[in-house]
Amino acid sequence: xxxxxxxxxxxxxxxxxxxxxxxxxxxxxxxxxxxxxxxxxxxxxxxxxxxxxxxxxxxxxxxxxxxxxxxxxxxxxxxxxxxxxxxxxxxxxxxxxxxxxxxxxxxxxxxxxxxxxxxxxxxxxxxxxxxxxxxxxxxxxxxxxxxxxxxxxxxxxxxxxxxxxxxxxxxxxxxxxxxxxxxxxxxxxxxxxxxxxxxxxxxxxxxxxxxxxxxxxxxxxxxxxxxxxxxxxxxxxxxxxxxxxxxxxxxxxxxxxxxxxxxxxxxxxxxxxxxxxxxxxxx
Amino acid sequence: xxxxxxxxxxxxxxxxxxxxxxxxxxxxxxxxxxxxxxxxxxxxxxxxxxxxxxxxxxxxxxxxxxxxxxxxxxxxxxxxxxxxxxxxxxxxxxxxxxxxxxxxxxxxxxxxxxxxxxxxxxxxxxxxxxxxxxxxxxxxxxxxxxxxxxxxxxxxxxxxxxxxxxxxxxxxxxxxxxxxxxxxxxxxxxxxxxxxxxxxxxxxxxxxxxxxxxxxxxxxxxxxxxxxxxxxxxxxxxxxxxxxxxxxxxxxxxxxxxxxxxxxxxxxxxxxxxxxxxxx
Numbered sequence: 424x425x426x427x428x429x430x431x432x433x434x435x436x437x438x439x440x441x442x443x444x445x446x447x448x449x450x451x452x453x454x455x456x457x458x459x460x461x462x463x464x465x466x467x468x469x470x471x472x473x474x475x476x477x478x479x480x481x482x483x484x485x486x487x488x489x490x491x492x493x494x495x496x497x498x499x500x501x502x503x504x505x506x507x508x509x510x511x512x513x514x515x516x517x518x519x520x521x522x523x524x525x526x527x528x529x530x531x532x533x534x535x536x537x538x539x540x541x542x543x544x545x546x547x548x549x550x551x552x553x554x555x556x557x558x559x560x561x562x563x564x565x566x567x568x569x570x571x572x573x574x575x576x577x578x579x580x581x582x583x584x585x586x587x588x589x590x591x592x593x594x595x596x597x598x599x600x601x602x603x604x605x606x607x608x609x610x611x612x613x614x615x616x617x618x619x620x621x622x623x624x625x626x627x628x629x630x631x632x633x634x635x636x637x638x639x640x641x642x643x644x645x646x647x648x649x650x651x652x653x654x655x656x657x658x659x660x661x662x663x664x665x666x667x668x669x670x671x672x673x674x675x676x677x678x679x680x681x682x683x684x685x686x687x688x689x690x691x692x693x694x695x696x697x698x699x700x701x702x703x704x705x706x
Numbered sequence: 707x708x709x710x711x712x713x714x715x716x717x718x719x720x721x722x723x724x725x726x727x728x729x730x731x732x733x734x735x736x737x738x739x740x741x742x743x744x745x746x747x748x749x750x751x752x753x754x755x756x757x758x759x760x761x762x763x764x765x766x767x768x769x770x771x772x773x774x775x776x777x778x779x780x781x782x783x784x785x786x787x788x789x790x791x792x793x794x795x796x797x798x799x800x801x802x803x804x805x806x807x808x809x810x811x812x813x814x815x816x817x818x819x820x821x822x823x824x825x826x827x828x829x830x831x832x833x834x835x836x837x838x839x840x841x842x843x844x845x846x847x848x849x850x851x852x853x854x855x856x857x858x859x860x861x862x863x864x865x866x867x868x869x870x871x872x873x874x875x876x877x878x879x880x881x882x883x884x885x886x887x888x889x890x891x892x893x894x895x896x897x898x899x900x901x902x903x904x905x906x907x908x909x910x911x912x913x914x915x916x917x918x919x920x921x922x923x924x925x926x927x928x929x930x931x932x933x934x935x936x937x938x939x940x941x942x943x944x945x946x947x948x949x950x951x952x953x954x955x956x957x958x959x960x961x962x963x964x965x966x967x968x969x970x971x972x973x974x975x976x977x978x979x980x981x982x983x984x985x986x
Binding site: 459 | 727728730732736737738739742743744746747748763766768769770771772773774775777778785786787789791792793794795797806807809812813847850854
């Protein structure tokens, strides 16, 4: 009797463990479909613009307890460097807000968010943004890269869907800002990068004649940004170009369409132009 | 000894099960649960399969078919099958839009209902009916999902709502009114609709721009062309299939205009009063 009980109990417990998340009922049968994947299609990086204490309070507590109406799945502390999980990956964190990338609007349900403790360009004493961005400690970046690699591998997130908050909400947000070294995510095999040789050739070409703003808007829209083709270098277009520059040409992110920026945009939207660190073309 | 083994085995199994939140595993990770979170599932979408039960199971589960749903509700006998874990994304909504949200697969749970859809007959397009036992199962399932994920009543939708023109399902034979009666979705207040209908009959019908503006506000993806174009007709037809299924010609008559008006007026959409649970 006891002998037969053991495997029975174990299998019952295992069944309870492996059963799919869903309605419970005696009538329900499970026919697993091959046609499914993770709800998580995007990974969004942020900086908190707050100290560690305030970051944790705003992201973890509700409004009644002095928090914000915001959160993220992970929070990466600066000193000491440590990764905190705030929201189960199966749940929706409130981090993206009004957002758009590659034909998808309102990305919270479809993304995982990582907040990095960093003041951005905000003076935390006065609350004023002054355009002087704060660097990230190297150890904190190591932790972010390790976390990103882990999430991307488990959810099979595509390289062109690992984005900054500034990419998906360029008029509202600047994070993770020009000091976030996206190139390290390229080196880690997470994101693609415009092929340097092609960018060199195109930069020389565009130095004699820049393409039109309409051209840039069309290309950046194809790349993933929400950008109407107005033909004018309006504020929104500048914000999008600046977000693009912060990632691929962080030395200068003035939102102007110069020859190098145009070359980066061109190569980024040309088949075979975006390469992974192992040399493979993204598309 | 056996007793100890039993306990050890069950503890081991339980430990493997109760591992805390889903996420990165590692010694350096700490958990600090946030109050600011909810379900990834914000929408519940209803479909019909246009296939019989065996065909539906094959299409929705076999690799390479490219489609699925979280649940399949069989017609005969009326049974519910789960095909995809609710924590995972099933591929049911496709190119879709509702109220500022695009591509709803990541944000929704999908229910497929075994039903053959429509056939073109000499007398026009004929839709297949749903057995009441099957509808009862759909309602039971929808209530359960809605309660667990706290899905808002106005976010329980048909595939046609989020992809009008491209999709008709669950079609005019699907009794949305029963979902209202069950407390799942809201419904335009009948008294206000009657009043507005009289008004539009007396004063003439509003124009296409009015209808487009209201239907966009309601949630549909509709262009503001100011013309009675195909896209507008598709959306009106979809709206009619839900709230006025006796006639779904896609034309703006007085009753349809009244329904649209009330549906987009504050206080116009009502929930059915639900009976208090019996006290023991």
